[in-house]
Amino acid sequence: MSQVGIAKKNIRNFSVIAHIDHGKSTLSDRLIQTCGGLTQREMAEQVLDSMDIERERGITIKAQSVTLYYDANDGERYQLNFIDTPGHVDFSYEVSRSLAGCEGALLVVDAAQGVEAQTLANCYTAIDMDLEVVPVLNKIDLPSAEPERVAQEIEDIVGIEAHDAVRCSAKTGIGIDEVLERIVKQVPSPEAEADDEAPLQALIIDSWFDNYQGVVSLVRIKKGVLRVGEKMKVMSTGQDHIVDKVGIFTPKQTETGVLRAGEVGYVIAGIKEIHGAPVGDTLTHSKRPADKMLPGFKKVQPQVYAGMFPISSDDYENFRDALDKLSLNDASLFFEPENSGALGFGFRCGFLGMLHMEIIQERLEREYDIDLITTAPTVVYKVETTKGEIKMVDNPAYLPPVNEIQAIYEPIVEANILVPQEHVGNVITLCVERRGMQTNMVYHGKQVALTYELPMAEVVMDFFDRLKSTSRGYASLDYQFKRFDESDMVRVDILINGERVDALAMILHRSQAQYRGRDVVDKMRELIPRQMFDIAIQATIGNHVIARSTVKQLRKNVTAKCYGGDVSRKKKLLQKQKEGKKRMKQLGNVEVPQEAFLAVLKTGK
Numbered sequence: 001m002s003q004v005g006i007a008k009k010n011i012r013n014f015s016v017i018a019h020i021d022h023g024k025s026t027l028s029d030r031l032i033q034t035c036g037g038l039t040q041r042e043m044a045e046q047v048l049d050s051m052d053i054e055r056e057r058g059i060t061i062k063a064q065s066v067t068l069y070y071d072a073n074d075g076e077r078y079q080l081n082f083i084d085t086p087g088h089v090d091f092s093y094e095v096s097r098s099l100a101g102c103e104g105a106l107l108v109v110d111a112a113q114g115v116e117a118q119t120l121a122n123c124y125t126a127i128d129m130d131l132e133v134v135p136v137l138n139k140i141d142l143p144s145a146e147p148e149r150v151a152q153e154i155e156d157i158v159g160i161e162a163h164d165a166v167r168c169s170a171k172t173g174i175g176i177d178e179v180l181e182r183i184v185k186q187v188p189s190p191e192a193e194a195d196d197e198a199p200l201q202a203l204i205i206d207s208w209f210d211n212y213q214g215v216v217s218l219v220r221i222k223k224g225v226l227r228v229g230e231k232m233k234v235m236s237t238g239q240d241h242i243v244d245k246v247g248i249f250t251p252k253q254t255e256t257g258v259l260r261a262g263e264v265g266y267v268i269a270g271i272k273e274i275h276g277a278p279v280g281d282t283l284t285h286s287k288r289p290a291d292k293m294l295p296g297f298k299k300v301q302p303q304v305y306a307g308m309f310p311i312s313s314d315d316y317e318n319f320r321d322a323l324d325k326l327s328l329n330d331a332s333l334f335f336e337p338e339n340s341g342a343l344g345f346g347f348r349c350g351f352l353g354m355l356h357m358e359i360i361q362e363r364l365e366r367e368y369d370i371d372l373i374t375t376a377p378t379v380v381y382k383v384e385t386t387k388g389e390i391k392m393v394d395n396p397a398y399l400p401p402v403n404e405i406q407a408i409y410e411p412i413v414e415a416n417i418l419v420p421q422e423h424v425g426n427v428i429t430l431c432v433e434r435r436g437m438q439t440n441m442v443y444h445g446k447q448v449a450l451t452y453e454l455p456m457a458e459v460v461m462d463f464f465d466r467l468k469s470t471s472r473g474y475a476s477l478d479y480q481f482k483r484f485d486e487s488d489m490v491r492v493d494i495l496i497n498g499e500r501v502d503a504l505a506m507i508l509h510r511s512q513a514q515y516r517g518r519d520v521v522d523k524m525r526e527l528i529p530r531q532m533f534d535i536a537i538q539a540t541i542g543n544h545v546i547a548r549s550t551v552k553q554l555r556k557n558v559t560a561k562c563y564g565g566d567v568s569r570k571k572k573l574l575q576k577q578k579e580g581k582k583r584m585k586q587l588g589n590v591e592v593p594q595e596a597f598l599a600v601l602k603t604g605k
């Protein structure tokens with residue numbers, strides 16, 4: 001199969017966008033298989049979702065790419081560079097970075113489910129970026145598929161022409177050839193903009209750290225040609241590097257030695273410092289540099305912050321290294337050192353949402369073998385002090401004392417929810433519970449589009465899960481930050497035997513402080529094991545105690561039931577206890593398990 005010599009007019013760069021579970025990965029695999037990118041045997045279940053955790057959870061997180069060759073019905077051979085995008089609401093920003101490398105996007109919609117919130121959000125992102133959107137109705141093999149209705153829905157809700165959209169089944173393979181034909185016919189080639197003679201401009205779509213190769217960057221060459229052996233410059237840092245390898249993923253890493261304007265592929269340039277090739281940056285030649293950087297994509301701000309502390313202080317350096325490595329692949333992961341009276345040295349980390357946080361935590365534990373305690377996540381509050389200063393507070397422990405606070409402003413998001421009519425009532429109840437304000441409600445056939453303004457703190461934690469369960473899985477959600485609003489927020493502290501535990505403090509709306517405080521102390525009472533003395537757990541606002549409970553002292557000795565000489569059994573029991581202790585933290589003279597720190601998060605909702 002020829003991999004060079006494809007004319008620019010025969011190149012198509014595209015992404016697949018879809019709501020989660022509409023079949024994006026399955027369709028991607030089909031396209032790869034149809035174009036002969038991999039044999040059946042080589043094809044692990046879903047090749048584009050390469051991280052273990054992704055595969056286990058069945059969701060796509062990182063953008064990946066693959067170059068395919070397709071012999072179209074017009075007799076020409078086309079190079080299809082296809083960049084995968086993530087589907088979960090926490091990761092919608094990564095969609096924009098994948099799209100920045102493309103001229104077109106396949107909009108995959110499940111023909112049984114219909115349009116959902118991220119279908120809409122992702123599609124608007126693509127339209128904003130001037131991409132050609134090609135609608136595809138997937139899963140037509142399902143008896144419940146209603147392609148006509150869903151095509152109408154796409155026209156009504158998304159507002160693009162969809163009646164002649166391809167009907168296909170990624171699962172059975174029906175219509176896949178037609179999908180490829182549409183890509184070739186509808187997605188523009190990069191020819192118009194791609195000038196080989198111009199100074200090099202290559203956009204870094206993604207970068208990741210590989211233990212053997214150093215930093216690998218996925219790039220879209222906008223202008224110029226990049227060859228092995230040349231000296232290139234990372235424009236934001238001004239640093240020069242010699243290009244070691246360039247090539248494409250087929251999906252196997254395949255060296256081509258050159259990448260031309262209009263193409264997508266990887267660059268390896270011996271960059272060891274992992275922040276040396278930031279995502280969104282521009283590469284150019286050192287000798288004949290471009291005069292300006294390409295517009296990067298929207299820089300994302302973390303929305304949720306939490307403290308992460310290694311259980312063993314020996315792990316601190318490893319923990320820092322691991323965060324460094326993870327943050328290269330993940331521009332949205334933020335961290336800075338934090339010192340907690342209760343938990344010692346750790347890092348304050350910023351995430352896009354709860355799923356992002358869970359995934360990072362799992363990767364740290366699984367891939368880097370670091371046992372962590374994570375504190376309750378919080379959003380960022382804007383605080384005006386009595387002196388007129390403005391402070392951004394992402395850690396309850398740093399909220400100024402009450403008498404120094406003039407006002408607290410909390411972040412508000414605009415949430416777009418799509419839900420079938422029969423579940424609208426439940427969804428509205430949920431939004432009201434979460435202090436939401438309805439700003440719009442429109443009926444589109446069977447579906448209702450709701451727009452709410454909601455406090456971000458109420459959305460990021462478990463709103464998505466609740467929304468799903470209250471609508472039997474049918475409601476979908478997309479949200480973005482809107483503004484800060486003044487709000488009656490208070491800090492609730494948790495005291496264990498009279499000592500304030502900084503890592504357990506929370507910022508809450510006053511109307512919720514009482515019952516959340518009660519919930520937390522009750523939950524903590526269940527989670528803290530009984531010890532040789534009574535343990536008092538209190539929730540307070542300032543000096544005012546709002547809830548209290550007690551863990552009664554322990555009377556029995558655990559080893560007492562191992563009589564006399566059975567040493568091995570005794571040892572085993574002690575060993576078991578020790579393992580249990582691994583996830584315990586000593587606070588004063590009280591041992592507190594890791595779960596207790598998360599109790600703050602799991603209560604009250």
Ligand SMILES: Nc1nc2c(ncn2[C@@H]2O[C@H](COP(=O)(O)OP(=O)(O)OP(=O)(O)O)[C@@H](O)[C@H]2O)c(=O)[nH]1
Pocket residue numbers: 018019020021022023024025026027049058059060086087088138139140141142168169170171172
């Ligand atoms: N019946 C049927 N099922 C399909 C089809 N395409 C995908 N599926 C199933 O739908 C589910 C979701 O498919 P995925 O390809 O993982 O969905 P996705 O959109 O990539 O999801 P994320 O990777 O999480 O964004 C899987 O169980 C697939 O087997 C299809 O054409 N017909």
